[in-house]
Structure formats: structure tokens, C-alpha cells
Amino acid sequence: MNKTHTINISGIIFHIDENAYESLKGYLNTIRSYFKDSDSCEEIMTDIEARIAEIFTGRINNAKQVVLMADVDHMIAIMGNPEVFKNEDGFEPDSNYKETSSTNSAEPNTRKRIFRDGDDKVLGGVCSGIGSYFNFDPIWIRLAFAVSFFFFGSGLLFYIILWLVIPKARTTAEKLEMRGEKVNINTIEKSLKEEMDWIKNRFNKNVNSPNFNANKSRFRNVIASAVDLAAQLIKGFGKVFFKIIGFGLVFFGIVFLLALLSSIFGNAGLVSISDAGISSIDFKDVLIKFFNTPEQITEAKIAAFLVIGLPVLMFIYKGVKLLFNIKVNNKWLNIATTLLWLFGLGLSIDVLASMSHEFKQKSVIKEKFVIPTPTANTLYLNVPEGFDWNGEDDEEYDDEDVHYIHNRWNIFVNNEKGLNFYMPVIDVQRSKTDSFELMVIKSSKGNTKKEAIKRAEAISYSYMVKDSIVILNPKFDVPETEKWRAQRVKIIIKVPLGKSVYFNQKIRPLMYDIDNITNTFDGDMVNHKWTMRAEGLTCNDCGDVNGFKKKASEDDAASADDEENDF
């Protein structure tokens, strides 16, 4: 006794005997491959299937409920072989047609394709389609998607892409193609072997064909078969190659999408891991510090998602197409994504334009203090006692329970209070009077001059002078609610002629391109005593001048006097 299958043709359920099922499957596949390049392929297939259903309905009754081989043969006799179609209608069969039909008849190996299963769907039938393709229970795929929906909706986006790219199984032939064999080592080996046999057969057929012997130019024919064989091989490798590319696009696309979505909608940020522990800049805090209103943040997020996210989504879309060898070209989808992307670009320009206004005006506040000349005529610059920097280039340091990162944007990160601390820079210039002077220059930007001044005034900076020691705070503060508008503090130590200054090692991160006659780098100036001479700052105890690295000469361009205003 034979196994029976249950199939749905044009909405009517049939029980069909196993042999008859294989035969029907092969027949429909052959017709399909014959019409597949025609625009009305779907319609023709639907019509033909409706007629097949009608023929089968007429052949079954209460006594005989199963469609048998004889019924399929009867149906094929009525409908005719696709070979005959070729002779009787105007359709030109595509070049692959003969090959496909001959391989189909030689081996009942039907091509497996991915489709969405409209008969077993929750949303779009994507999961059940994938389940059929890989011979998996769709419930697990549904579960995986349901879980991924919670990863910032990335699963939902991926689902929508698959929905768009995978065609729905409309005809019975497609529904049959949808059901694949279980993928395991054996089936892979089997399909490889079949592929190799097929190539071998083709080769033999070409060599042994009557044409070949009849033709006098044998040599040419051998070349032709070799070229043909090579083309087939390249085609085979090409398929594998495109699948790998497709997989790469999908995989990296999803990783990138997750990163993007999590930074836009989640709390991820810049994370730095060092000896001092793990510290992070919360992306949300950066946005709040930078943008004016929550609406602006939302606008910026949407813009970022559209401008960066859409191309990523398109990469995934292309990847899925390559991976499953789906040849669809959705014109409207392309137009819609292009329009959305341009809309995102417009939003970005709008956000950037409104933000650039915020940095239009600049205000500078200068405060000058005269330092009583210390007894030793030397000023020692240092940071508060107990303050310790960690690291060298990307300086980090711990201040009791607060952890900081110092980076080249001079932003201090405080895990508890957010981004509220900023780093001043120190310069040394010649004093025009006979006494040491300390200048604190606070500056900020803003939409209007007034706003910028207000912000500059809100900057608080503290230092302490104890006879010959100047304690400089390594950070300045702005009110917690203040936006980040390029607030800066510059400290200029003015040294009178003949007097000296000493840089403690710990002040190094604050030093910024201090001019001296030997062009010594800031890093090499520390732990030395420097005296202001007529030519400029000169090292007293550096020993051999040549032992020091030279600064690049272009650095000298900025003169000491300009520096105050240039700030």
C-alpha cells in the first residue's frame, strides 16, 4: 500500500497517492520552468491548476477518494505535455527549458525554493516558509523572531524585510517546491553527487552527440564542450560565491542594525575598559548635553535611523535575495526607500543647521590676578594633593568614588553626575609687568552673544596660590543643567623677565603647546625649571639641549601675544 499526501489545489483538498504526487510535482515544475520568464506566469499557472483541480474533482467520488497515477496520467493527456505547448502556441521557451525538463525526467530531483506559506501563517507566513525550507517546525522560528522583537525591534525589521523579499507561494507547484528535504550531511552529499553526475552527463552527451561525430571540425566541438563545461562549473561556483556574499551581507547587516538600534533606542554608549575599571559615556547623556529639546533628540534619532539604518536594511534585503536566490525587483520598494532616505537626509540637514546656530556666537571672559612674587622667584605649578592621573595618552584618573576619562575632546566623564566636568589648558607667557600674573580665560559658544556670555559666566574654576605653589584644579565645572556648547577654560601664567616656573609631572595633561626657545615638547618640560629670558622661556636644568625632541617648526607660527585673543 502506498503512502498518500494531502494537497491543496486551487483551494480544494485532495488526497493523492505518493507516485501520483511525485508525477504531479514533476509535471507542474516542468510547466512552471517553461513559463517562468513570462510576466503572466502566475496567472497561467493559477488557471492551469484550477483546471487540474476540476479534472481531479470529476475523477473522484465516495468510493474512490484518492487521486491515483491513472488520474494524473489522464489529466496530463487532457492538458498536454509542455513539449506540445511549445509547438502550438507562440511562446518561445527559454534556453534552460530543455535542460530543466530533461533533468526533471531523468531524476525526480525538484529544485527547492523559499516561499512564504499563506496556508500556515500568523503574520505573513515568513516563519512557516523558512520552516518548510529548512524542514524545521515553524514554532521555533516564530519563537526566535518573537524573542528578537525585544532587541530594539531588530527582529521586526528583519521580519518585514523577509516579508518583502520572499514571494508568497501562490500556485500548487510553488507550494510543492516550498517543501524541501531535510538538510543534513547525507542530503548535501547527495545533491553534490547529483550535481556532479549532471555535469558529467552533459559533458558526455556533448562529446557523444551525433552532431559531434558528423561534424568535420571535431576540434572546434571539443573546445565548445570544454567551454560549455567550464561555464557550467563557473555557474556552480558562482552560485556558492553569491550565497556566501549573501550570508555575509545578512549577518553583518543584522549585527550593524543591532548596534545602530541599540545606540539609538537603547542606553548603549562609548565604553572604555582600562586598569581603572570599566567606564562608559552614556549615549543618552551625550544627546541631552548636546541637543536643546527632547523633540530635537527625537528628530536626530529618526534622521540617524533613516540615513544610516535604511542602507543597512537594503544590504540585508540584497543579502536575503542572494542567499535564497530570489529574483524579485520591487520598484515601489526602491522608490519608497529612496524617498525615505532623502527625507532622513533632509531631517539631518535641518538638525545640523539648527545646531550650528547654537555654536554661531562666541564669548570670552578674562579674569586677571596678580600673584605676589614668591621668595625664591620661582612659581611651582601643581594639581591638588592626592589627585592622581592614570594612563598617559588617554588619561584616566580616579578621584575618590568618581571615575574620569580624559580624552581629546576635554570631556570628563563622571559616572555619577554625567558629563559635567571639563579640563582646562595651561599656557605660559611673558609678563608685561614685574610680577607674576595668572589669567583665567573662560569662553563658550551660543546662539546669541548674550547666551554665550551667560554660559561663559556660569563656568566655575578654582585655583589656589600658596606662596610659591600654584594649585590648579584639573577640571572646571559648568552647571549640571547646562548644555555642552564648547565651554573652555584657559589659564595663562605670566612670568616676568628673569623669574622662573616649574612644572610638576602631574600638571602635564593640562599643558598645551607651551612656547620655549628650545622647542621642547610639553611632555619633556615637566620636572624642570624654566626661566623667562628676553628670547623666551629657557630651561635651567635640562642639560644637553640636543637631547630634547624638537617641536615642529610650524607650531611657532602663533606668537605669544596672539594667543590670548586667538583662544
Next chain:
Amino acid sequence: MNIENNKAQMRKGVLEFCILAVLADGDAYPSEIIVRMKDAKLLVVEGTLYPLLTRLKNDGLLSYRWEESTSGPPRKYYKLTPVGEQFLKELKSTWDDLVDAVNKTTKNIKS
């Protein structure tokens, strides 16, 4: 020279003409069309008809409506459109001219 191939080529040209002619007698669904065509030994199998009907419909010569069937899925009943009727008239006069011409040139052949 393959005689079967030649016959098929000849049939191919007049097939669409005949489908339109059958439908000029009244609306029909593919199986009915096929019966008429088979009687005239024009078509052997039904499968051929579907792509042709679809193409004629897409060209605007035919339209169709759905009708419920007692034995199976709903049926597509095809009908000539005004464009189709006009087209058929032109084909008919071309055909008549052609038949005349062919008869005149081939009357020397004894069957």
C-alpha cells in the same frame, strides 16, 4: 524538413484567430473553447490554451468574469471586448483575402 513542425507552424498562426471566432459565438470557459477547437482539429491539448487566453486578455482583446462551478473551483468565462470584436473583423477580412490568394496559387495541386 520536418512535416510535423511545418503543420504546427501553420496552426500557430491561425490559433488566436480561431479562439476569437469561438468567443464571438458567445462567452465560454476554456474547456468549452477546447471542445470547439478539438472538433476542428486545431488543438490537441488544453494546456496550450491558457497562455494564449492570458495573452489575448493582456492585449485587451478579451475580458473575463468568474462563475461558480458545481464540479470544482470557480471558472473563468471569457468574453470578447469591443477591441477584440474589431480585431476579429480585421483578421477575418485578412483571412478571406489570404484564402482566396492561396486557393488561386495552389489550385494546380491535385489532392
